[in-house]
Amino acid sequence: MKEIDVPPKLNPEVLSFGEIPKCAYNRTLRQEIEQGRLDAEAAIALLEVMHYIRAFETMIFELKSGKFVPVEGFEYIGATHLSVGQEGVAAGALCALRGDDYITSTHRGHGHSIAKGCFAMREMDVPTLNRFLDRPENSGGERGALYREALHVHLYKTAAELFGKEDGYCRGRGGSMHIADFNVGHLGANAIVGGSSAMAVGAAVGAQKLGTEKVTLCLVGDGASNNGIFHEACNFAAQDQFENGCPVIFLIENNQYGMTGQSVGEVTGVDYLARRGAGYNEQMMHAEVLDGMNPLSVWDGIGRGAELCRQGKGPVLFEALTYRYFGHSLSDKRTTYRTADEEESWKNVDSIKQFSEQLIATGVLTQEGVDAMERRCTEEVEQAGREAALSADPIIEQITEGLLSDTVCDKVPxxxxxxxxxxxxxxxxxxxxxxxxxxxxxxxxxxxxxxxxxxxxxxxxxxxxxxxxxxxxxxxxxxxxxxxxxxxxxxxxxxxxxxxxxxxxxxxxxxxxxxxxxxxxxxxxxxxxxxxxxxxxxxxxxxxxxxxxxxxxxxxxxxxxxxxxxxxxxxxxxxxxxxxxxxxxxxxxxxxxxxxxxxxxxxxxxxxxxxxxxVPEEEYLIPLGEARIRREGKDVTIVSYSKMMDVALEAAEQLSAEHGIEAEVIDPRTLIPLDVGAIVKSVQKTGRVALVCQAPETGCFAEHISYQIQLNAFSSLKAPVKIVAAYDIPPPMSQVLEKENLPTPPKVVKAALEVCGRL
Ligand SMILES: Cc1ncc(C[n+]2csc(CCOP(=O)(O)OP(=O)(O)O)c2C)c(N)n1
Ligand SMILES: [Mg+2]
CATH class of the missing domain: 3.40.50.970 (Thiamin diphosphate (ThDP)-binding fold, Pyr/PP domains)
Incomplete structure (x- = not known):
């Protein structure tokens, strides 16, 4: 099936790169409204989302400082990676996506999560809003009222997750750094910086193969974009073999710092991270640098990026220049690596301030209207915080719930x-x-x-x-x-x-x-x-x-x-x-x-x-978690798996032929879940156990089996359990050393004789 030959192309040539626009967006809100690219209502929603984010982050700050006490004695223990200063990026980007597009987010992701939910809800019809509100779809209601109610519940569920509560988006299992909401395409924040990059590409590829038009927006920090997985993900997304392009937008939210290490002049060798697009494909991933302090610039860029993706021209790379006003977390006083002047210069171009001015200048809102919105958003967020603080903790007995689905796809749609x-x-x-x-x-x-x-x-x-x-x-x-x-x-x-x-x-x-x-x-x-x-x-x-x-x-x-x-x-x-x-x-x-x-x-x-x-030609399934008894016996139980099963079986034959010992040989076949019952049953019969695996002894899986046997069949044991494993060394190359290192039938026979008291 070879399709493309790779002949020697050895002619002299100069490989050149194209241009990467930086802060090229130059339209005003008035122009956007007049040209019909954005309506006034959407512009108001954009400001409102920025206020929700700032109010939410301010609430976390005040929870920590003690200024906001939602319930007497309440203590916030979660992460405090606040995104105050970066609201223009989250709100601008999410405003440009469709409600059912996907995002992956970061440890500084409260804003992404709030914005994703808010903008998705703007698109929801009455039945969908009712479903979100846990009501029958046909419950009816006035759309505007349902929407405002849904916004409140969204803020409540977000706060509840940060507070580790059962009503949180992730039932209190994820918290601030792992918040996700699959209902609106939020595939999860990530506390491993850069960790979501590959998942975003996979989601984009998957959505495309499923025949949808959905785009995936991968939000990463400037620091995270230096991590290997980010580069692997860019390359993976840019593969020529994806005929219709990979519909992923990488958005580097460049707030100038990792934790404290700064991109410019320190931990990277480029002035703008968008330059890196040139390394991945000839389209340079359509890379651009956006003004992250202007939500319209981000909205415009991500909108164009999404369009490219939907036209089959992805992947796309953006870098949005922004700044976080607080430290990395609230325990970082930020004075060792930042100056007050630098902070001030960014606050002068604050996104909420700038965009409010535009709304007022355009006549969409008055100063009073803007102020009232700010107060209302703060009140709504604090009310959601109070309700969340009062809400129920997860049920302790359900601690393992959600780990495995333990379901199978038995019928293909x-x-x-x-x-x-x-x-x-x-x-x-x-x-x-x-x-x-x-x-x-x-x-x-x-x-x-x-x-x-x-x-x-x-x-x-x-x-x-x-x-x-x-x-x-x-x-x-x-x-x-x-x-x-x-x-x-x-x-x-x-x-x-x-x-x-x-x-x-x-x-x-x-x-x-x-x-x-x-x-x-x-x-x-x-x-x-x-x-x-x-x-x-x-x-x-x-x-x-x-x-x-x-x-x-x-x-x-x-x-x-x-x-x-x-x-x-x-x-x-x-x-x-x-x-x-x-x-x-x-x-x-x-x-x-x-x-x-x-x-x-x-x-x-x-x-x-x-x-x-x-192997039968016809279909058959073997359930995971069911061991197979490969040989029946009454004197000693030998447990092994994979290639070592051959060694165990050969040893069992030798034990029978040369020593009159009948070994029962068990292959668990699946290590997780482990069929402890089958092993225990055998040990209850034989009372003696030898375990065989080819890993180094310390920490090998046989140690876990041995523990399970002691836990569940201690009273049946007539001798200590023996493990035949490799030496605690890396596998050596020399044939004689490697042979010595691995379990062999004679070694298993010896162990079995020992546990049977015959040596
Ligand atoms: C793989 C990994 N390395 C280190 C950390 C510790 N850490 C948490 S956030 C952070 C800085 C990340 O910087 P950036 O990606 O720019 O995001 P920002 O915090 O600026 O939003 C670091 C180093 C981590 N969580 N994950
Ligand atoms: Mg950063």
């Missing part, structure tokens, strides 16, 4: 079941015993699921034309085309992050990380985002993502290509972790993983890819 293919999928031929290889079971499972549901897409490094480093996905591209099977840049973090973002807007991505050794590159996206987004956002997000990856070992690939890092992945609540040992299990478990509505890390083993097993 008709609109997604109409899959078209470029050619008939290859039938994987069984041998005379009905067997196929483990790697073929992978391909068969993905093919079946992609045929079933067009929301399933598959991408990763080298997976398309080449079929993956281990040839597990050969042929998928020819069947499903590049729209659904594509190569990703070598950006592991971005691969996982985009999958999370795409899933949050309704796709069901399967992605591949070639070696589990590369999973640490993804750790933020896997552990902080994919794993947490459901819980942190109040149990509202569904994250049906499968990250396929592989363990190696035994091939002389040494420290960075032979590790067994599965235990690391079990340490992030919110992820399911599967590690099949046979082709039969691969097919059933991978299909279940793809249908699962929670994120699954699916760990294959490179040394099993060519092993064969009987």
């Amino acid at each position: 008709a609109e997604f079941a109409n899959v078209t293919t470029l050619k008939e999928p290859r039938q994987i031929r069984r041998d005379k015993d009905g067997k196929i290889m483990y790697r073929h079971a992978v391909a068969e499972a993905i093919t079946e699921e992609m045929l079933r549901d067009r929301r399933v897409i598959f991408y990763g490094e080298d997976v398309a034309d080449y079929g993956g480093a281990f040839q597990a996905t050969v042929g998928l591209l020819e069947v499903f085309g590049r729209d659904r099977v594509f190569n990703a840049p070598i950006s592991e973090a971005c691969i996982v992050g985009t999958a999370a973002g795409a899933a949050m807007v309704g796709m069901r991505p399967v992605c591949e990380i070639m070696y589990i050794d590369f999973m640490p590159m993804t750790m933020d996206q896997t552990g902080n985002q994919l794993a947490k987004n459901r819980f942190m956002f109040g149990g509202k997000a569904l994250l049906p993502v499968v990250v396929r990856t592989t363990i190696g070992g035994g091939k002389g690939y040494a420290g960075q290509h032979s590790q067994s890092l599965e235990a690391v992945l079990t340490m992030f609540p919110g992820l399911k972790v599967v590690a099949p040992s046979t082709a039969y299990d691969v097919k059933g478990l991978l299909k279940s993983s793809i249908r699962d509505n929670d994120p699954v890390i699916f760990i294959e083993h490179q040394n099993l890819y060519t092993e064969k097993d009987v």
Whole structure:
């Protein structure tokens, strides 16, 4: 399916870049109104949103200083990253988007969240407003009154989230830095700076593949834009293979500082961050610098950016110049790194002040009207704060609620079941015993699921034309085309992050990380985002993502290509972790993983890819969390998984043949959820246990199994549990050292004899 040749283009040439406009917007509010680009009502709403934001942030400041006491004894303990000074960016940007467009936000995101909700509500009709207000859609009512009521509830839910209350947007699980509201396309604030960039790209790609016109606005700070994931995300979004462009707008909210480190002259080498657009595609991502102190400049820019995205010309990059009046947080007095003169110069161009003047000059509002609006917004926000402070805490017994959906997609909606293919999928031929290889079971499972549901897409490094480093996905591209099977840049973090973002807007991505050794590159996206987004956002997000990856070992690939890092992945609540040992299990478990509505890390083993097993051609599913007894026995329980299952089974045969010991061999198949019941049942029968895994002993998953056995079957144990694992060293290259490092049947036999008291 090779489409584009890459011949040597070695002719001398000078590569040039185009121009990046800076603060080019030069229209007035009067002109915008006269030309019909913005109506007076919208202009008033824009000012109102800026006032809501400033009033909200001021309330947090006064909660901390003790000036505002919503309820006697109330203590605000959450984050205090206030955005006073930056209102023009949040309000201007969100005013330019459609209510159902998506945003991702930052740790300084109260303003984004308030603005997103307010502007989305302006577009809501009576039934939608009623739904937002938790009433039957057909309850009726006067639209204006419902809208004002909805605004109040929006402020209340925002405050309640910051106060950690059950009525908060995320049921008090996310708070200030992780607020999200999926009803209005707010996909979440992020306390990992830059952490949302890849998710925004994934959401944009996903929304496009679902056939919507939705645009995703990715808000990031100037400091965050130096983080690797931001650059990975820009590159990912700019890939030529996205035929219709990626409908994402990156908006760098440049308030001049990270925490305290300043962009200009210190932590970057460019005067304007928008210059970086030139590094990602020939359109320079349509980069522009906007005047972030003028909401109209931001509104105009984001509006044009959104239009470009909807025309298939994304991605787009904007930098909005702005300033935060407070410190990084309220514990930062900001005197060590800023001058009073500098602060004053920005306050002189304050966005609320400037825009109010324009509204007055245009005759849309009077000075009294502006003042009254400010007072009303403060009162409304404080009233919402008082109600939120009085509202109920989350219920302690429900502490784990929202972590996993524990649901599956058992019926594909008709609109997604109409899959078209470029050619008939290859039938994987069984041998005379009905067997196929483990790697073929992978391909068969993905093919079946992609045929079933067009929301399933598959991408990763080298997976398309080449079929993956281990040839597990050969042929998928020819069947499903590049729209659904594509190569990703070598950006592991971005691969996982985009999958999370795409899933949050309704796709069901399967992605591949070639070696589990590369999973640490993804750790933020896997552990902080994919794993947490459901819980942190109040149990509202569904994250049906499968990250396929592989363990190696035994091939002389040494420290960075032979590790067994599965235990690391079990340490992030919110992820399911599967590690099949046979082709039969691969097919059933991978299909279940793809249908699962929670994120699954699916760990294959490179040394099993060519092993064969009987695999039915017809469809079957294996539920996650059900162990399989691979060999029955009464004397000792051996628990293992993945490739080490072969070692365990061979040891069991030796124990039987040479020592008359009958081992029961159990393969949990999924590590999370772990079938503790099956293991305990076996231990209650045998009283003796040897656990086998190829990870270094300290912190390996077998330690967790051992703990579960002690917890649940201590009285049945006749001897301490033994673990056969690798040495506490990185995998060595030398053949003799690597062999010594890994569990072998004789080592397992020895451990079993020890626990049986025979050594
Ligand atoms: C990955 C990561 N590194 C460091 C931090 C600590 N931290 C929190 S906010 C911040 C500054 C971020 O600067 P910027 O992106 O410009 O956003 P701003 O605070 O200015 O809005 C830092 C360093 C973090 N939260 N995440
Ligand atoms: Mg900043």
